[in-house]
Amino acid sequence: MTREFREDIIADVKRDFAARVEARRPYETQWRLNMNFYMGNQYCTALPTGEIADVKRDYYWQEREVFNHISAIVETRQAKLNTVRPSLTVRPFSSDDGDVKTAKNATKILNSACDRLDVDALLTDGTMWSEICGTGFYYIGWDARAGLEISDGVFEGDVCASVVPPFEIYPDNIFAQNVSDCRSIIRARAVDVDELKRVYGKTVQPETSDVIGLSSAAVGGGLVANSALNKLAPTVAEHSAVLIERYVVPSSDKPDGELAVVANGVLLHYGALPYINGVDGRREIPFIKQASLVNAGCFFGASVVERSIPVQRAYNAVKNRKHEFMNRLSMGVMAVEDGSVDIDNLEQEGISPGKILVYRQGATPPRMVDMGSVPTAFDTEEARLLNEFTKISGVSEIMRSSEAVSANMSGVALQLLIEQDDTRLSLSAEYVRIAARDIARHILRLYKQFGSDSRLARIAGQNGQVELVRWSASDISSDDVIFTTDNELLSTPAMRQNMMIELFKMGLLSDAEGKMSETQKHRFLEALGYGGWDSDIDLAQVHVSRAETENLKDAYKINEFDDHELHADAHVKYLLSECPTGKKAERLKAHIKEHRAAIALTAAPEQSTAPAARQSTATA
Template identity: 50%
Template sequence: MKKKGNEKIGKEREKSIAERFAEELVEEIKEDFKERQQARRPYELSWQLNMNFLAGNQYCSVAGDSLVEDEKTFEWQEKQVFNHIAPVYETRLAKLSRVRPKMTVRPFTDEDKDVNSAKLAKKILESCSEKLSVNGIIDKGTMWSEACGTVFYKIVWDKEKGVKIKSDDKVYTCGDVSVSVVPPFEIYPDSSVCADLDECKSIIHAKAYSSAEVKEIWGADVKGEELKVFSLDGGVSMGGRSYNKTAPGVTEQVKKDAVLVIERYTRPTKQNPDGELTVVAGDVLVYSGPLPYRNGTDGERDFPFVRQVSILWAGCFWGVSMIERLVPLQRAYNAVKCRKHEFLNRISMGVLAVEDGSIDTDLVDGEWLTPGKVLVYRQGANLPRLLSSGSVPDDFNLEEQRLLAEFLQVSGVSEFMRNSKTQTGLTSGVALQLLIEQDDTRLAVSAEQIRGAIKTVGQHILRLYKQFATAARLEKVVGDNGSIEVFYFSGSDISSDDVVFETENDLNETPASRKSMVMDLLNAGLLSDETGRVSPTNKVKILEMMGFGNWETAQNLNQLHVKKAERENLRMTEDVVPLDIDNHEIHIDEHVRFVISGQAAQTGRETEEAVLKHIRLHKAMLSDLPLKTEEGA
């Protein structure tokens, strides 16, 4: 009895120590989060200002630790917005939306096994990209990076996704990769002077969830509270004399029944080789353990984030948005236009000069001098008259044109790119092409950031499949011929995650330029054989390059023979017999490759002997073809 009592006391003591450790860890993480929040505050205000100017709320500014609205000083004062930031933003998005390079995987070695594994990894990337709509995710992320300067992609393994399997009256899910866009408002690095994620020792992802979501995801009962979050509010008023309108603005709103979830990721060290992930929901510690994903180089554990910036800023973790450079110009342009309109109002409505006591001013203050109004003035007094306001000074027009030209210089978006309008007298095709290339040069830095992010996301996807896809999985992908190709794979089949791009410059490539390039290659004779004829295979490729797809979705005959030979390699033990319609040369090459690469021997000695026997049959039928041809003649 005494021994059992001691065991009970020991368990209670361990539980008390664990609870005290959890409380201390929660307090430490919350304190760390507050410090990072305060250090990131200046950048956060800049993002809010950018998004307000983009949305049309351009009468606001940063004052101290918050954004303040600029109110009108006088009732007659114009407060209009002439938004030139939005067209620049939309033009950059339209150009950057072309940056969708096609990913492929470079094999680890030149052995057939590694080459086939790289081909399989490429199919996995294509299937996953289509399944997750990666292009749409990149579009959404680019919207954030162009507005705020920085965006992040979070690549995790979601156990609730994937194919559902029913066994013993229970439903199991295989899990699958999940890619989501994380705005910069949710990321808190340990230092804002780190050049990139690789230099960060730890990073915090903080997001507001509802209490029900916390219960569903982490299984913790946490009481919700009121939290301040950023949202788009349409209550900002502006306008001119006698009319008003509202514009959306980014402000802090209160979200009810919300729980702040703080995820702190700590990079692996010599003392802690697996790193650390700590998740705090409200005041509750819901997880503390090693980093869950081996998504780093050589199977190391790393952060599940990928950073994408619009413009790099030397010595800073956060990127720069083009909007930041346009804000002063937009303020000046709004001021010039509003002062110009106020001057026009003064000219059109006029300023009435009257002799003191000659008229009842109360009668004209409300309606002023409306058309047809009878103006009564005291007999013997001087006739009221309108003061001459002159004309609008040319300085207004000159300043307006100068600011418009400066918009183009600072943003790098030319008039040709934004308005699809060339300069007067510019008709040379070479000059137009040079102008397009100059426009694309200003976007090259942002385009390379997108390409780098896509490449890293692809590497994360392959590494997660390699870690978690322990059982065979069925996926499908659209083949080169437009047909649906179904394949099986598991994590052990992925030997390389060296993702590279098949295309170099996506900005300059348009349907028109691609067709022009193909026609130049045809005229140069580079796509024809020695006799000057274009082979059927090249004809199919030419149609694909020109955007017509595979003509009538007809598969190339040689490719069909290759696929048939590959299928035969997998079932050689079934005494597969060559057919008269087989292209024996192609079949022999594929079967010989299957034997030389060692794949046949790995399957078994019986399979290897069956393949060799099958090759002899093909050679015999190939040697009989000339005899049959002569007999037929």
């Protein structure tokens, strides 16, 4: 690579980045305004230049308290969306037994990787950004220095994942709907120069890096009260440089795409896109987008915060003007003739109980001005604005205050209101599910690309057992990750438990005699979340666990203490789900016949004693 070529690349990246900064500026202004209102700095406004400026008081006595409903709305929405954690599985490439087996192994590998990366925490952080700014992003890459150390300074590597704020993402087309619709994306952020030296091995001189930080904003309260709140304000990062990474998708002249990394005039890296993370072995941009609400024809999504800002401003104004009116009623407004009293003394001390008010002889005595009462329009407007919060945000009083609107509300009506709230959030919840699925697909594709060496993974199996699985890239034949559960907001655990109880009351879980077997009882309590509720169920779990252990063995032997019904069901389930072949399947079928023979032998004495019992009863 010649010097002229490097300089051309650096100049092109810097010119491209400057153009994208200007194109994205209006969206960044809105994000900063959203974050200020979320943190409580609600006496600010956006200037035409894109800066956020504080709004000053008009009068020293003006009430400027903040009644922050936006933070409560965001926290409630995020609490509901954090329950959305879909169960994912890998769909086999075909119905062949080998593909089915490798798909099950890939599902185990995926679950182990998600536990190690703590994908739940990633989704929580990403949802926070999407709820406040409208969009959050995830970066899924490969860390060559992660994993076990193979030799001196050489590691096996592993997948790495992180949450990327929208402030760091610059698409080439602001009107593209998804990441896949963009031809290139730039990620820019301030990074310490020592970290750049460690990662890229090149020295970069520090530069002035404008970043967004927190500072204190004194917004005040009223006559004498003041309150200090955090606000988002530009600041300067020390000993750092702006790291610009430009990802370009493959094209006819660049079939593997392009990745150029520049920092303060230094080309740190130039080459192809590093990851085969797309469909059918294609190289794609390693970012995953999660929106709160989609803006049609726009790359960045919308947030309920920006919709709630006008209502929040009006609510603060109504509450503060109401309190100012009440201050006038309680403290009073006095009319005094000029020169009749000592104004300074009256202004400092007021009219205290028992005070002797001296005024000039012949003058009009001071009097209190009748201010009337607080107009009812304040209460009406306050209630209307609270209702406006509910309509805009989709978060009702039931969700925010965790109590029913009316004490006389029936359980059916309360359940209908809760379902309506969940329906409003189901769209945002679906975007969380899609992001979790795309994260899983990227993880599997990176393991398929880089996991050529044999690896060990700790897998949490059933009944709390932990197993070690040895695998490599050849064990991942499919990266088609699908959902195995419905939207968690539309089918909550409480709803599923109520349905199970209703099925039990209807007798659909019992046999012809109206009884439940031990196996059915064990599964019923496990579905309700009480799998280890009592000692009998604990014993059933031990039997099932022992039977599952026997499924992995080549020799089977009946124990006299076995619960033959539980063992037979576990063996049949393994036979149908895992589809073993050859001699192992034949031995397992014979073992199941032994359990069923033991069940029949146990039931035979009971049947033989029944006629004798009836005969003795008849004789008596």
